Amino acid sequence: MTRWTRNLILAASLTALPACASTPAQRGLMVFQQVCSTCHGMEHVAYGDMSSLGLSPDEIRKWAADQQMPNGTDDNGDPKTRPATATDPILSPYPNEAIGRLANHGLLPPDLSRLALTLPGGAEKIRQILLSYAPTPAGVTLDEGRYYNTALKWKHIGMPPPLQDGMLTYPDGTPPTSAQMASDVSAFLDGIAHPHQTERKRIGIYVLAYLALMALLTFLLQRRIWKGRR
Amino acid sequence: MPSPNRTPDTEPLGWLEHRLPVMSLLRHHYVAFPMPRNLNALWSFGAFLIVTMAFMVASGLFLAINYTPDITQAFASVEAIDRQIPSGWFIRSLHMGGVTMLFGCLYIHIGRSLWYGSYKAPRELLWLTGLGLMLMVMVTAFAGYVLPWGQMSYWGATVILNAVHAVPVIGQPLSELLLGGDTLGNVALHRLFVLHFTMAFAILGVIALHVAALHVVKSNNPSGVDPVSPKQTLPFHPYYTSRDGFALCLFLMVYAGLVFFLPDLLTLADNYVQANPLVTPRDIRPEWYFAPFYAILRAVPSRLGGLLLASGSLAVLFVLPWLDRSAIRPAAQRPMVRLSLPLAFAAFILLGIAGMHAPTPAWLLASRVAIAWWFIHFLLVTPLASEREISS
Numbered sequence: 273m274t275r276w277t278r279n280l281i282l283a284a285s286l287t288a289l290p291a292c293a294s295t296p297a298q299r300g301l302m303v304f305q306q307v308c309s310t311c312h313g314m315e316h317v318a319y320g321d322m323s324s325l326g327l328s329p330d331e332i333r334k335w336a337a338d339q340q341m342p343n344g345t346d347d348n349g350d351p352k353t354r355p356a357t358a359t360d361p362i363l364s365p366y367p368n369e370a371i372g373r374l375a376n377h378g379l380l381p382p383d384l385s386r387l388a389l390t391l392p393g394g395a396e397k398i399r400q401i402l403l404s405y406a407p408t409p410a411g412v413t414l415d416e417g418r419y420y421n422t423a424l425k426w427k428h429i430g431m432p433p434p435l436q437d438g439m440l441t442y443p444d445g446t447p448p449t450s451a452q453m454a455s456d457v458s459a460f461l462d463g464i465a466h467p468h469q470t471e472r473k474r475i476g477i478y479v480l481a482y483l484a485l486m487a488l489l490t491f492l493l494q495r496r497i498w499k500g501r502r
Numbered sequence: 503m504p505s506p507n508r509t510p511d512t513e514p515l516g517w518l519e520h521r522l523p524v525m526s527l528l529r530h531h532y533v534a535f536p537m538p539r540n541l542n543a544l545w546s547f548g549a550f551l552i553v554t555m556a557f558m559v560a561s562g563l564f565l566a567i568n569y570t571p572d573i574t575q576a577f578a579s580v581e582a583i584d585r586q587i588p589s590g591w592f593i594r595s596l597h598m599g600g601v602t603m604l605f606g607c608l609y610i611h612i613g614r615s616l617w618y619g620s621y622k623a624p625r626e627l628l629w630l631t632g633l634g635l636m637l638m639v640m641v642t643a644f645a646g647y648v649l650p651w652g653q654m655s656y657w658g659a660t661v662i663l664n665a666v667h668a669v670p671v672i673g674q675p676l677s678e679l680l681l682g683g684d685t686l687g688n689v690a691l692h693r694l695f696v697l698h699f700t701m702a703f704a705i706l707g708v709i710a711l712h713v714a715a716l717h718v719v720k721s722n723n724p725s726g727v728d729p730v731s732p733k734q735t736l737p738f739h740p741y742y743t744s745r746d747g748f749a750l751c752l753f754l755m756v757y758a759g760l761v762f763f764l765p766d767l768l769t770l771a772d773n774y775v776q777a778n779p780l781v782t783p784r785d786i787r788p789e790w791y792f793a794p795f796y797a798i799l800r801a802v803p804s805r806l807g808g809l810l811l812a813s814g815s816l817a818v819l820f821v822l823p824w825l826d827r828s829a830i831r832p833a834a835q836r837p838m839v840r841l842s843l844p845l846a847f848a849a850f851i852l853l854g855i856a857g858m859h860a861p862t863p864a865w866l867l868a869s870r871v872a873i874a875w876w877f878i879h880f881l882l883v884t885p886l887a888s889e890r891e892i893s894s
Binding site: 315316317318320321359385386389390465466467468472473475476477479480483484486487490491493494497498501 | 539578585595741752754766771
């Protein structure tokens with residue numbers, strides 16, 4: 273993909289900001305929308321799933337409507353698209369794997385749905401990678417499309433350095449430093465890789481409390497029944 | 503002439519009773535049923551297993567409704583269950599955590615039978631149906647693990663199916679029957695789905711057989727001496743219903759802890775990467791409940807040898823009632839078995855830990871020592887000990 277089209281997508285996605293970002297995951301979503309999504313998708317995650325981050329249905333619908341979904345072919349056999357809806361998956365910007373590789377020196381930007389779970393080191397590793405770019409040291413030659421990165425075992429990565437200080441503006445006034453954006457987006461990806469985590473823990477506390485109460489009652493019951501029978 | 507306390511036909515329960523005596527059957531088997539007075543907490547694990555099986559079948563049905571057994575859609579359909587289907591994450595966690603609870607209880611239940619000699623006459627059939635259930639649960643768990651079509655599903659199944667292929671005579675036709683082709687693909691996934699689904703209900707049938715056998719021979723107890731007079735027994739209800747009820751609450755708390763707070767503890771993250779036949783994971787690891795058998799497969803240099811020892815380690819359990827002819831049931835009362843059996847338990851656990859680690863020389867050696875002790879205990883110590891106890 274040329275710099276020109278990349279900038280175009282960037283400009284388009286600027287129109288779809290959540291009204292007020294406050295939690296790290298919400299700010300991380302902004303980073304995803306404006307930076308990551310120019311190359312990466314989350315094909316198992318639907319736009320509507322963002323309600324778990326506290327986005328309103330209107331914000332989700334507005335964001336989705338700005339994205340295009342493949343929609344079969346027209347009468348001439350040319351591919352058609354339509355605006356996405358809340359139930360559509362957040363697809364990669366590339367229509368297929370071949371084009372994705374073509375645009376990235378033969379490497380395919382990975383899907384981010386479960387990356388924070390499947391990448392050894394998890395979300396923290398993602399944060400480190402984002403902040404470990406460095407100028408290529410003298411004497412080291414890297415292939416075209418490879419970038420020096422000290423967080424990786426072989427010290428290089430196919431992803432160009434994605435974050436620059438001040439590249440976006442957080443509506444809540446958080447300073448958009450690279451370190452801030454890296455920790456926000458890794459918090460966001462951690463939540464995406466572990467869906468319904470908050471709900472899971474909240475319900476779990478009620479279930480455990482109920483079972484503990486039942487355990488106490490059944491313990492007293494069985495003690496009364498067994499009295500003198502030992 | 504009707505007995506004086508017979509319920510008249512005009513009452514609904516009486517009407518049912520004279521045609522199909524379910525109420526008196528329930529009263530006989532679950533209310534008045536005589537139980538030994540001295541059972542300890544280890545006797546609750548049978549109840550845990552039944553409850554876990556009920557959870558597995560119920561959650562499995564809801565998963566099956568939303569699952570697509572097709573290699574292009576299976577992974578995505580499981581992701582949709584975890585993310586978009588209402589409460590899907592809960593149902594799936596219940597199913598995944600249930601496997602761990604099922605195997606954990608199964609191994610403790612079997613260990614209890616070994617320690618207290620519950621496999622001895624007249625309970626041989628109870629023991630055999632129980633071991634049969636364990637094998638069925640293993641087959642079901644294997645088939646079920648392939649269904650999400652992640653990397654570990656694919657490569658774990660490849661390892662197992664290659665092992666099946668190595669079995670003489672039946673191996674090749676059996677693996678072809680499962681695969682339905684040369685490689686693990688769409689046909690195999692569909693067959694394993696049907697196998698998983700069918701086996702679950704077959705297990706329920708064999709559980710009925712197992713429980714029926716239990717109600718003929720009655721429960722063993724820690725003393726190993728069956729109660730002879732009614733004074734030595736207590737009715738199942740309310741004594742053991744209340745106690746199992748309390749134990750079940752504690753059991754469900756552990757289960758809930760796994761489902762709600764540690765859903766990732768017992769799954770391999772690699773299985774959230776979609777299956778890719780072109781990329782072999784760096785190390786293929788089994789789930790913890792298959793780790794002991796995986797360790798045996800790896801510790802033996804020959805593929806067929808490993809397979810024979812892994813299946814042999816279970817086969818010795820099937821013939822145990824005839825290897826151990828001593829009338830004394832509890833291991834605690836048998837000088838040799840009292841030392842040897844805990845070591846066999848330790849060997850099983852050691853194999854499990856070894857199976858979860860990379861096969862370094864140290865782990866391979868530990869596995870080999872553990873395998874040797876497992877067979878020494880069952881094939882050497884047990885017959886010798888019973889010989890001695892019979893002659894003395």
